[in-house]
Amino acid sequence: MSISLIALDWGTTSLRAYLIGDDGVIAARREGGPGIMRIEGGAFEAALRGFCGDWLDAHPQAVLMACGMIGSKQGLIEAPYCLCPAGAAQLAAHVVRVTLSDGRQLAIVPGVSTVDASTGVPDVMRGEETQIVGAVPPIGNHVVVLPGTHSKWAWVEDGAIKGFASFMTGEVYAALMGHTILGRLMASDAAHDAASFSRGVAYGLEAPQQFLHRIFSARTLGLFGTLESAALPSYLSGLLIGAEIGGAHSLHPVTGRIILLGSANLTARYAEGMKAANLATVAGAPEAAACGLTRLAKA
């Protein structure tokens, strides 16, 4: 079997690389390369060679393709957002090619944008579109959720992303923990507390419209001794995830099983939150980005 693709999942904080065979199977993988924020002076090509120069040399005929923030303004070259609806065909058609110093081409997958029909407000993703393309079956309606710093909820029809919404859940959690009064009562290094997490989910889900009020409970329940300092981070995490799920549900009807993509730790929390909202989930392909790049390289 020969290698037909070197696939790069190149985000803000990390770079992962995959060798993909003719048969679409991952032959080798490497993790822990430098994200674009850790690369100074635009030395992206040097960073790439440093991380997998041996692969580039060993497979000179393989297609080289990347997704993620490497295609942003802060990356190697900007690959402009592709407007929804966007499936594999649209994304492949908007790939931007860069010629590296050795003459080899690097194909960069564009991000995806959407405009809310009723409010006219835009939303964007970059990197997640490739994971979605790699995770959904080509036929049918699917909801894909990618939890994280900026969680994404995507509505997919017959393989094409019809619309999506970002939720700043992860980043707001970190800001509340690190830079508001809520963090002061908390043991930030505490282990996950399942019961407090569930309590938070229920409280956040019940009335997401009271978000700015309900988060204050992470102070008062601590102040009154109802929740211990070590339980509060899990409680607040649940509250935010509950509010995200409640908000997403109000944004777009969710039917069928939700495909969850992300780290095991985070998707487990979201699966529990979804269950509290009577939403069924299924774990997506663990290496959805590699699958998506394989699909796009063929398209």
Add this chain to the structure above:
Amino acid sequence: MSISLIALDWGTTSLRAYLIGDDGVIAARREGGPGIMRIEGGAFEAALRGFCGDWLDAHPQAVLMACGMIGSKQGLIEAPYCLCPAGAAQLAAHVVRVTLSDGRQLAIVPGVSTVDASTGVPDVMRGEETQIVGAVPPIGNHVVVLPGTHSKWAWVEDGAIKGFASFMTGEVYAALMGHTILGRLMASDAAHDAASFSRGVAYGLEAPQQFLHRIFSARTLGLFGTLESAALPSYLSGLLIGAEIGGAHSLHPVTGRIILLGSANLTARYAEGMKAANLATVAGAPEAAACGLTRLAKA
């Protein structure tokens, strides 16, 4: 006219003092004293003497009374929360007295707590209860809103606080501006932009349940050039205030005029937000804390 009360509004960040005559009129005022967070080693009495020792000496018969965080665990002595419903009579009955080193007594007004009937979650305020008592007429139903770091919405019946809710609007705004991606596109020292503020209010008010999603618009509208960097802080401020008003409205029906208490700058923003939600407002007494302390000293 003789001075019957030295009233202290002693919060986390500032201390204000008032000389109140027999007739209940403010004879003199002083601002800019040290809040409890700026006082080290528990030297509250020294701080008080440093700020208005001349008043204490000149009016040895006057009652000395304080409200605010001086009555918290971090203050001079803890004045335990008084449970709602709480009006002037209940607050006066729960005043805690401290004897200062010269034998004089300092009366400290307790904070107020409430427990949500449906969720069992507690909420607290300290200092605001005195402002509320000073601002509402003794008869009738009133809603009092005190915008700020932790905005308070209080429902008052015949002078007694029946219930209230805190919203972390001010603190969340600061955390989003200072410690998330939203602040990065923003000119944080920009002047107030009325049109962008209104746009934010409308967007936040329309769907407060999508708070964690909608705040991301403060990034995408900047990214797509719809709002300038200098307009984004006002936009985000409006969005949060809109979400607070929408959330409070869902928490408790608001009828009649809302009494707004706070700085001119902030209450003007809230008045505009309330107007967008078809809620009428009226400015409360500018020195509600002094009025409240006067009322409590008599009760």
